[in-house]
Amino acid sequence: MNKPAKIENKSFLEILNKFKTGIGLIILVVVLSLLSEYFLTIPNLLNVVRQVSIIAIISFGMTMVILTGGIDLSVGSLLAFSGAITAGMIVNSGLNIFLAILIGLAAGTLLGLFNGIAVAKAKLPAFIVTLAMMTIARGFTLIYTDGRPISGFNQLFRFFGAGYLGRIPIPVVIMLILLFIIYILLKKTPFGRYLYAIGGNENATKLSGINTEKIKIAVYALNGFLAAVSGIILTSRLNSAQPMAGEGYELDAIAAVVLGGTSLAGGSGTVIGTIIGALIIAVLNNGLNLLNVSSFYQLVAKGGVILLAVFLDRKSQQR
Amino acid sequence: MNKPAKIENKSFLEILNKFKTGIGLIILVVVLSLLSEYFLTIPNLLNVVRQVSIIAIISFGMTMVILTGGIDLSVGSLLAFSGAITAGMIVNSGLNIFLAILIGLAAGTLLGLFNGIAVAKAKLPAFIVTLAMMTIARGFTLIYTDGRPISGFNQLFRFFGAGYLGRIPIPVVIMLILLFIIYILLKKTPFGRYLYAIGGNENATKLSGINTEKIKIAVYALNGFLAAVSGIILTSRLNSAQPMAGEGYELDAIAAVVLGGTSLAGGSGTVIGTIIGALIIAVLNNGLNLLNVSSFYQLVAKGGVILLAVFLDRKSQQR
Amino acid sequence: MGKSSLLEMKGISKLFPGVKALDKVNFSLKKGQVHALLGENGAGKSTLMKVLNGIYQPDDGEILFKGKKVEFQGPAAAQDAGLAIIHQELELIPYLTVAENMYLGREPRKGVFINYQLLHQQTAEILNLLGVEIDPAAKVKDLNIGSQQMVEIAKAVSQSAEILVMDEPTSSLTNQEIEILFKLIERLKKQGIAIVYISHRMEEVFRICDQVTVLRDGNFVGQVATAETDEDQLIKMMVGRTIADRFPTMKFEPGAETLKVENLNVPDLLTDASFSLHKGEILGIAGLMGSGRTELAKALFGVFKETTGNIFFKGEKITIDSPAVAIKNGIYYLSEDRKGEGLILGLSVAENISISVLKKLLYGGTFIKEKAEQDLANEYIADLKIKTPSASQRVENLSGGNQQKVVISKLLSTQPEVVIFDEPTRGIDVGAKREIYDLMQQLVAEGVAVILISSELPEVLNLSNRILVMHEGKIKGELTAAAADQESVMKLATGRRSQKDE
Amino acid sequence: MAQDIKIGLAVSTLNNPFFVDLKDGAEAKAAELGIEILTVDAQDDAASQLSSVEDLLIKQIDVLIVNPVDGNAVVAAVSAANAAGVPVITVDRAAEGGDVVSHIASDNVAGGEMAGAFIAKQLGESGKVVELEGIPGTSAARDRGKGFNQSMDKYSDMEVIARQPAAFDRAEGMTVMENILQGNPEIDAVFAHNDNMALGAMEAISAAGRSDQIMIVGFDAISDAVAAVKAGKLAATVAQKPDLMGAMAVETAIKVANGETVPEYTPVPLELITK
């Protein structure tokens, strides 16, 4: 039988494919380096990774949600809500910073948990549940902040968004740690494998005796948690909790996930792909600014490059 | 055998279900009538149907796209683009109104066609293609209008958005005509049947000798066309083409479709459900305005009611 | 049903909305017994086993396991108690590996992590035990159906259960793999494991089963020892009447050449396929699983883009680059994958039957004539005896055999001149099988040219006029009906020697 | 002399004609003086503004002109510029911290008050008024609303009977106004936080045939609105001079780059445009 040969063949192709998404990024980097002398400099690259960190952290959570075949449109609002709660706890209620952060994280997790219960237990479509949550959490945020930004933090709190470890910005450090943890979670733990299983064939997973509802609830809660982490970093970075923060981030995060090769139908994808996808978007934004492309043309260019990137990626997968 | 009983049973349940989405709407109407004396008046109801027409027309197209298992996030931008082109043709290029409208419709259809080709031929994920198109078409619109509204039409053009047939606003007339046509299209023609078939099992449909690619391309083009119709009505109604018109409409349209009971996975759903879904959203907006609910609480209430509506709907389907 | 019963199911009833799938069914099983569960499609076999495994809760009746009353709240509870099931429909996760699938929910762990080393080791052991060569680290999506079925079997075996349910485990296995399975069953039996065996293949039942329980329309018909019964009696119990012969006597009057294929190639899948096909004959294609029979059929049907070679239809060269073109030319392919490629489950029986000819059922070239569509469907429902409450029933709710008849109706509605049947009787009960054979007979009599691909060798041998044998994407030889027997076909199929028309 | 000065201009959004005018004013001035100007657009997202300012700093600009999305959030961007030794000028909205050498703006609170006073005067200090609010949480919505309501509070017989958000959007302004019209048979005036909403409301009111009963006041003086005021369809609009603002910002930036001293605050005149 020629079966073993076939399998080797396949996985070789797959490696090539994984590589391909990365290649899209590399091509982009090379082109931008040629076009702008500022692009390939250490300060700018640090700049780009710092910029990517907020969206990247959200898109890690989004990857997990999408792996199960779900979607979460509420992340941008959860981000704003958690940021606002944290800021409010510090500025208005005068809480200890770490306690405030804990409460902020809990707030995001809780709303995520609600998403999860509505999707897993009540069996409502994730799209609608999280769309409703997007509106509701935004409302909560505006009510809580009375529509005004909250600001006035001390230096310690600013560390999370604006601090450095050596030359590496703290948001990047946090992002890398989370990337590592989630990579391991997906690759090495039963929980991670169950996410793929649920996305691949939920019924079969249930028949294998796995409590799929619990897993799905956990994923949405985790996603809320990660949105909260982003929200707190953003609040710290901007030195202000903006009630409208994170608007539209859900689409950026989903785009990063799909550019990274994760199927929207669930069941296949990696968080490494996602970070590459997020980097493509961030490098693009940065490059277009450096090239001084005017903002209307930026929209066209950004859409075009995303289309091209996913086209190249799928092309390579088709053969 | 007790099988005949089963079928009657099923279709009875199905009728009840269809009815249920409508019941959600009826409950909403009753509650609002009790809360506001202005709600259940002829002028206000005409008002609501006129308001719903724009989103409804888009969501008819969205229903078809979603039936095939696809999605279109670009409708809001296509709406703006077509409106701007039409307005530009009239105001800047001084074209005849009908010619201008034809060009506007062609513009929307063309971009929709591009979506279709990218999805059907290049086999790219609809989510990403239309997300990119959302950005690109918005960019085109901003470039074409230089970010400024275009206005200054004659009375004839204003007829489409602001005119009346008897007491019925023209946008409502157009919406009803389109509703009828699309209802027939879906129910009575091979094209409509193929949409359900593709959403149900694309592979099997192809092997049954149907050119699924052509059908899918046509659906996205049709969706672009309907977005253009909406865009032209909106431009006429506002007496101005706004470059940022239609932002976020894609989510409203998708929400209407899903509230109307169409499955996001494709293969099942009706355009009648969609119009009910769109009405739920419009009635809700209208009611909250009439009740003078303050803006932040409106968000929470809107999200909550959508969640409730879909919950009741799914609840009734589960038994 | 003595004291030593390992399992007793008594008076089990199960109602689905409007369908009584099980009506006071009894079933008992002893330690070390291989017990066949027989019945037509839709008789309730799978449902009974799902009740046993805690997937469904019975509406009535009780289950005694080792003499104690049990109520499994879910599959996990049944697994813990020592029950395992091989599902009729493959229930595997495409993007997970073989090992991950086998131990899904039961992964060996090292702290919070999966112990992959141990996992692969355990998997390899089980696979070795079964004697199949499958890489534990391969993704399931990259395996062919047969290997996937073996993984499903291995998964159940790995649970070291006391009762093992096998729901049609052989429907997509090669003969070789079936032999492996039977050896495994013997071994498990010796270890005292009780096996429930569901199959539509009589010869298998007589070969490995001790006892037979028969269900009909959700009712318990009877239980007999295999040694004390014969095929005819079992068939009578199943369908309520006797079926004279398993195969009809075929009469061929091959006419003019309908199809001539020269050097048909599909990169990596098919090499230089050449053959001809005549009106009024059945051309059988035999081969092991993975030999490229399906690819040959699909290449003819225009599924692949990179096909090369010449196809002559009634002497005229044609280019088939899509199924639509093939159907226009009077060629129709019946897929081996009923759910994946044959049916649109959410649509009704009528909508499925009419889909290929919808354009011929129009008013003014635009609107579907619903009456004509219903009539068309009802005609086939009557002709093919499709068991359905009405033409507007969703296909999803039909049993497997009746679903297959719907796909065949779809094919017939196009009035094809060339029909390619790919595994037309997979998972189909004896009664329905015979009906499908009769239908082929009728097609041939009407002058249709038929290609029959089947992994059930008796089917190919009994029904074909000529037989092509494939191996590794190549046609290895052609045999006439008279010259062909099990042995000569297998020789070619395993690639041992090449020959032409012996 | 000024030839090799490089100015960075970070605009809050170009999806609004007001800021397009601001940008055009700045770019026209820069072109006139032969100065390089790099424009970035934050699309009303504070985080995106910070990122794009960082990108500008990478390009070693000499002066940063920033039109903040939000006064608090922009502090991070201002600090980044400060850290890079780049002087910062704010336009239209002020930064709540960091070192800003000059601020150029018209006063939105004052504008809101101006509109309120105008309405009160026209109505004889007694009447029912509707307020169409901008996007909740934006400073323009906050400040214009604040000014307007401060002036309303001064008159005991002026009553704000409905207050609804309409997203600074014309279609939304129309829809919301339609709904308010249904619920309120008596309305004397509408104040909208921008002209887009005012023009939307105007369409709704004229469709309802109540144009002669309700006066409408907008904000921004975009060209459509000015035309409507001329035609007597809008009662007034509060004019800011965005193009002037942009031009003044560039002039100030050049002075800063050349080491000249500039005033800390330069007010740009506001003007109530009436027929």
Ligand SMILES: Nc1ncnc2c1ncn2[C@@H]1O[C@H](COP(=O)(O)OP(=O)(O)OP(=O)(O)O)[C@@H](O)[C@H]1O
């Ligand atoms: N989940 C379900 N919902 C509704 N009806 C069902 C369901 N599962 C099975 N049925 C019905 O119950 C009956 C028994 O089905 P079952 O699957 O047990 O048959 P089977 O004997 O295994 O047939 P086959 O040989 O085709 O596998 C059929 O009429 C089937 O349509």
Ligand SMILES: Nc1ncnc2c1ncn2[C@@H]1O[C@H](COP(=O)(O)OP(=O)(O)OP(=O)(O)O)[C@@H](O)[C@H]1O
């Ligand atoms: N979609 C596919 N992608 C890649 N390889 C495939 C695909 N489908 C089939 N193959 C491979 O092509 C070869 C032939 O397929 P297949 O098993 O369907 O052959 P067959 O002779 O029709 O067998 P059978 O009909 O008994 O299943 C096998 O090696 C199979 O793994």
Ligand SMILES: [Mg+2]
């Ligand atoms: Mg079964």
Ligand SMILES: [Mg+2]
């Ligand atoms: Mg095959």
